[in-house]
Amino acid sequence: MRPYTALTIAGSDSGGGAGIQADLKTFEEWKVYGMSVLTSLTAQNTTGVQDVHHIPVSFIEAQLDSVEQDLPIDVIKSGMIARKEAAEHIGAWIAKQKVPYVCDPVMVSASGHPLMEEETRAALSEHLFRYATVITPNIPEAETLLDMEIRTERDMQEAARKFVEELGAKGALVKGGHLNGEAVDVLYDGEIMRTYREDRISTENTHGTGCTYASAIAANLAMGRTLPVAVEKAKDYITEAIRHSFDLGSGSGPTNHWAHRKERVK
Ligand SMILES: Nc1ncnc2c1ncn2[C@@H]1O[C@H](COP(=O)(O)OP(=O)(O)O)[C@@H](O)[C@H]1O
Numbered sequence: 484m485r486p487y488t489a490l491t492i493a494g495s496d497s498g499g500g501a502g503i504q505a506d507l508k509t510f511e512e513w514k515v516y517g518m519s520v521l522t523s524l525t526a527q528n529t530t531g532v533q534d535v536h537h538i539p540v541s542f543i544e545a546q547l548d549s550v551e552q553d554l555p556i557d558v559i560k561s562g563m564i565a566r567k568e569a570a571e572h573i574g575a576w577i578a579k580q581k582v583p584y585v586c587d588p589v590m591v592s593a594s595g596h597p598l599m600e601e602e603t604r605a606a607l608s609e610h611l612f613r614y615a616t617v618i619t620p621n622i623p624e625a626e627t628l629l630d631m632e633i634r635t636e637r638d639m640q641e642a643a644r645k646f647v648e649e650l651g652a653k654g655a656l657v658k659g660g661h662l663n664g665e666a667v668d669v670l671y672d673g674e675i676m677r678t679y680r681e682d683r684i685s686t687e688n689t690h691g692t693g694c695t696y697a698s699a700i701a702a703n704l705a706m707g708r709t710l711p712v713a714v715e716k717a718k719d720y721i722t723e724a725i726r727h728s729f730d731l732g733s734g735s736g737p738t739n740h741w742a743h744r745k746e747r748v749k
């Protein structure tokens with residue numbers, strides 16, 4: 484029997500909390516076989532990003548080809564794609580795959596380091612969003628991409644609708660982690676507006692939440708779940724991962740991928 488599989492196309496976080504490392508840890512927890520194509524390497528830890536090295540586009544393509552030629556892909560998830568040329572080539576490759584695609588438009592690390600070049604932003608809609616089953620912007624990303632201010636749940640709904648109706652994504656999950664009050668996310672799938680709501684957890688240790696959440700959605704889509712159900716399961720997973728996050732390093736510590744296990748590691 485073959486396992487469900489997921490491919491992440493993203494950057495590496497040497498500190499292990501975000502990027503490819505968070506994605507593969509998440510796939511593993513959902514018992515989905517993970518594969519990875521690296522777009523950039525970051526020298527990063529819980530305090531911030533110290534350096535970045537971009538992988539040449541020809542080598543990103545070589546990795547995509549290696550996976551495609553030999554392995555089955557049930558779902559694709561993308562994270563950090565810094566350069567416009569990389570976005571163009573990755574988008575053209577994703578267009579051929581005909582599997583669900585979760586696009587996390589990573590722009591800036593929580594520590595404030597840019598993870599995407601400015602000219603890439605405009606290319607996202609044309610080269611990536613149009614193939615996405617769902618895109619997962621946080622509030623600052625949604626504000627930048629749509630050039631609008633988002634302060635309320637109603638603003639989040641308007642943003643989600645614009646991503647689908649104006650920027651061509653099939654679905655949009657606008658994440659409310661950066662607002663105050665409850666941790667509310669809004670999903671629009673082109674038909675129904677849904678809200679996912681949890682109590683806000685008081686912690687500084689939220690490094691990698693966006694990557695982990697998007698990967699959990701991807702893992703659930705790989706298993707054949709519908710988008711609303713995949714988001715519901717992933718929301719539960721990320722909430723527990725934040726509730727039991729690790730106080731590691733001197734900055735914002737990482738989420739805890741084992742938190743949902745019954746035999747929780749003490
Ligand atoms: N302190 C918190 N307590 C509970 N949930 C949170 C908290 N911070 C973020 N979340 C949730 O984590 C997920 C990631 O959200 P967000 O922080 O907005 O994205 P990103 O990590 O991409 O900046 C969302 O479901 C959000 O509601």
Ligand SMILES: Cc1ncc(COP(=O)(O)OP(=O)(O)O)c(N)n1
Nearest residue numbers: 494501502592593690691692693694
């Ligand atoms: C290599 C790499 N990719 C993505 C991120 C951003 O991670 P995210 O989970 O969206 O948020 P923060 O951890 O930055 O809060 C990253 N830092 N590095």
